[in-house]
Amino acid sequence: MNAPATNSEKTAPITIQRGAPGEESWTETFDVPWRAGMSVLDAIVWVRTHADSSVAFRYSCVNANACKECIVSVNGKTVYACTQRLLEEGTEVGPLTNKTLIRDLVTDIVPPKENLRTILAERAKG
């Protein structure tokens, strides 16, 4: 799952939505080495490791579906990237549309009481 692509290897395209609030979003497509059964999370981790480390993405537990942090939109459906299989013909990944965008695939899923900016704003109100 971790190896860089070689010429002989079959790849699958993953299209990732990029951008932060206040700028026009764009998409980038990466050809990821294909392994039968691989998850969308595997593909995003491959992109961060071998193509572009700056892709913003929230995850912790790595394919165990325990942390529930990797929630994103895949081909228009809200899913966990770790349980969604990558499609050989192509997969489009974007941020959740019903949450505030932070950057790329990361949205504000932090409970307000655990968000430093919200905590400080509440304190300032007294």
Next chain:
Amino acid sequence: MIHLETDVLVVGAGGAGMYAAIAAARNGADVILADKSLISRGGATIMAQMTTAAALGDEEPDSWEKHYEDTLEAGRGLCNEELSAILCREAIDRIRELDDWKVGWARKDGNITGVMAPGHSVPRCVYVDFLNTGPAVAKCLRTQVARADTVMRVSGLAINDVVVEDGVVTGAVGWNLEDETPVTIAANAVIIAAGGLTRLYQRNSASVNMNGDGYAMALRAGADLIDMEFPQFFPIGHLAPRLVGMDPIMWDPFRYKLGGRLFNAKGEEFLHKYGGEDAEKYTTTRDIISYGITKEHEAGLTTENGGVHLSFQHIPEEKLREAFGPVIDKLAANGIDLTKDTVEVAPIAHYHMGGIRVNGQMETSIAGLYGAGEVVGGANGANRLSGNAIPEAFVFGERAGRFAAEYARGRNRVWSDAAAQEHLDLLNTLISRQADASGDKAALGEMWFELQNLMWDKVGVLRTGDKLAVALTRIRELRIALADMVPADDAEFNMTLQDWYDLRSALLTAESVTLAAINRTESRGAHQREDFEKMDSSQEQNQRLRLGDDGALLSDYLPVAKGVAA
């Protein structure tokens, strides 16, 4: 910049960190509980599948002393006996406290029920069905933390450095991931509960944030580490076929409940060749099974994927369902029918026995600096019993919180910007540097990739002096290379800035593990040297590492702490 103040800062919000926050709050302290991931979601606790060892004695006679004897036996002579005794004695209190908090321990006939696990003399490993111990514990502690009025919980706050002035902890420096704002925290006490180092290895079973932060932070603050040569390899991590949505250590619970058999690629049982037991018996400890599978691999007796077969084919479907219910359906969704198919398993980096050197009050050698959970070394010696990691998180977390609160309460808060300046300067430099847009966009990712493969190949299950020397040289080169690397120019959720700091921790931690492994010229527990295959009684001592003034690691030996303190 944001400046915060508190009595006690807890770094890391897994099981140990959350327990520390609860305990510090109920002992009268104001607390900030910070995690670079989300509170209760990151770290190893939430990944726990099943076993939590405690000598409750509800179902059959047991005592903490028996648990303690089993722990020392597994630890191969290197356990800090005071810490092991605390762990085994207080595990009982913590398991009962979580029961009061309605975590949902599995019960039989009204009693909390335990299973037998390898190396234990009594069935004492309690759990939450089905494979739900970690999520249930994480949720339960999260609820308790939320009820503690004096705990401020902050997700997405990465702590980089502990600030020490005149040998005393005064706080910490970090940054808010969401907007890259530097954060300083004045704190009378800091508890490091940042978990282990399994991410250093290519095959690992823990969360991505377990990258050695705690060890590196402690070293840089001037504290001691011990036993760093002992990362634990879980022997039967899932290898193939590909599973999604399941933890690679899930086969352990299957073996506890159903037995199962291990075969090499020729269909032969093999553990007897390495001093273990075959057939349905799941009694062989982790170090021996990992060694056995790796030796079979070297002899060309593993599968194409490099693993061995684990079989439950002889167990009827209704028994599988009774033991694991919905998990059987998840396996079916992954195309696996255990009545027909074997699965392939192989060792996987799972836990770290070594870590920060603390006393029974969880204090390091630096005033005001505490450790809790996996990041602490000593309680499990050279090899950890299955089931001892989760109680370690609870017991050491509770103690660290309690003693840190006692220390911090009523102390004058000392904070000077000057003492924090070098840490802030580094952060501000990294933030203000502009990455060359034409440069390698994956340079930090590739460095992670190289480090994980290097550690797996050269500092893994079977080691030699030559392989370790190659690793040490390369790790030192990578440390130098990292200093010149530039994170991307992103103000929001800058993952390359996080990669940079994660690698800084990971490389110092990797160097610690490798240097310690070079120095230990024997085989003991999880540290197996092919060039020194025997255990050497003259090396029954703990290796200590510290950071010298010039930034080089210094190593010496301490006698093992024997004899149980009251």
